[in-house]
Amino acid sequence: MLPILRFPDPRLKKRAEPVxxxxxxxxxxxxxxxxxxxxxxxxxxxxxxVDVHKQVIVIDVSxxxxxxxxxxxxxIIESDGSQTGEEGCLSxxxxxxKVERAERVVVRYxxxxxxxxxxxxxxxxxxxxxxxxxHLSGTMFVExxxxxxxxxxxxxxxxQAKITA
Ligand code: NI
Numbered sequence: 001m002l003p004i005l006r007f008p009d010p011r012l013k014k015r016a017e018p019v020x021x022x023x024x025x026x027x028x029x030x031x032x033x034x035x036x037x038x039x040x041x042x043x044x045x046x047x048x049x050v051d052v053h054k055q056v057i058v059i060d061v062s063x064x065x066x067x068x069x070x071x072x073x074x075x076i077i078e079s080d081g082s083q084t085g086e087e088g089c090l091s092x093x094x095x096x097x098k099v100e101r102a103e104r105v106v107v108r109y110x111x112x113x114x115x116x117x118x119x120x121x122x123x124x125x126x127x128x129x130x131x132x133x134x135h136l137s138g139t140m141f142v143e144x145x146x147x148x149x150x151x152x153x154x155x156x157x158x159x160q161a162k163i164t165a
Contacts, residue, residue, distance in 0.1 A: 001032075001035060001036045001039050002032050002033065002036045002050040003050065003051075004036065004040070004045075004049050004050060004090050004091055005048075005049055005050070005051055005091055006091055006092070006093070006157060006161070007089070007091050007092045007140055007142060007153070007154070007157060008154055008157075009091075011048075011051050012048060012049070012091060012135075012138065012140060013138040014048060014053045014138055015053070015136070015137055015138050016046075016047060016048055016053045016054055016055045016056075016135075016136040016137070016138075017053060017054055017055065018054075018055050018073045019054050019055055019056065019072050019073055019110070022072060022110070022112060022113075022114050026054070026056065026072070027112060029047060029052055029054070029056060030056055030058065030070045030072075030112060032050075033045050033047065033050060033056065033058045034058045034060075034068055034070065036050065037058050037060065037090075038060070038065060040090050041065075042090045043059065043060060043061050043124075043128055044057065044058065044059040044060075044061075044128045044131060044132045045057065045058050045090060045132070046132045046133075046135030046136055047136070048135045048136055048138070049090060049091050049135060055072060055073045055074065055136050056070070056071070056072055057070075057071050057074060057132040057133065057135070057136065058070050058071075059071070059125070059128050059129065059132060061124050061125050061128055069119070070111065070112055071107065071109035071110075071111075071119075071129075071132075072109055072110040072111070072112070072114075073109055073110050074107050074108070074109040074129070074132075074133050074136075075107065075108050075109070075133075076105050076106070076107055076129070076130070076133060077106050077107065077108050077118070078104075078105065078106035079102035079104065079105045079106075079130075080102060080103065080104050081102060081103030081104050082100055082101065082102060082103055083100070083101055083102070083103045083123070083126075083127065084098050084099065084100045084101075085098065085099070085101070085124070085127055086098055087099045087127065087131060087141045089131070089140065089141055089142075091140065092140065092141070092142055092153065092157070093157075093160070094156075094160070095142065095153050095156070095157075097141075097142070097145055097149065099127075099131075099141050099144045099145075100144070101126065101127050101130045101131075102126060102130060103122060103123075103126065104120070104121070104122045104126055105120075105121055105126045105129055105130060106118055106119070106120045106121075107119050107121070107129050107133070
């Protein structure tokens with residue numbers, strides 16, 4: 001299991017580079033990220049969160065936990081509508097809040113064999129795709145919340161870190 005960076009670690013603000021070559025190190029990263037996501041447990045994880053600044057995300061929103069999606073260089077090419085749901089993040093443990101997102105997205109990406117694919121998603125999967133893709137550009141879901149809420153979250157996580165340190 002890979003260690004997960006916690007908000008407000010400045011490394012979470014780094015912009016991930018596109019993957020040029022899907023080599024053994026990328027395959028290993030994708031495997032380790034999936035294992036880390038399932039173990040946590042979570043429904044999505046971006047490479048940024050494990051301090052690897054490459055454009056790789058893993059997602060599984062299924063109840064059965066057997067519908068793993070690995071997306072390399074994901075890019076939202078269409079989005080419309082809006083939905084608001086509670087979000088959480090493995091980098092912001094214990095914090096859930098409402099965020100407005102597009103209802104439907106189409107994402108273009110490469111799979112692990114380097115084939116170009118598109119996925120169309122609505123509902124939770126659409127939210128998760130937007131949340132994870134945003135991580136790759138260094139943005140956290142809490143940045144959609146008010147300044148006051150962000151300050152409270154920072155204070156709460158700092159307190160937690162003190163207790164567990
Ligand atoms: Ni997250």
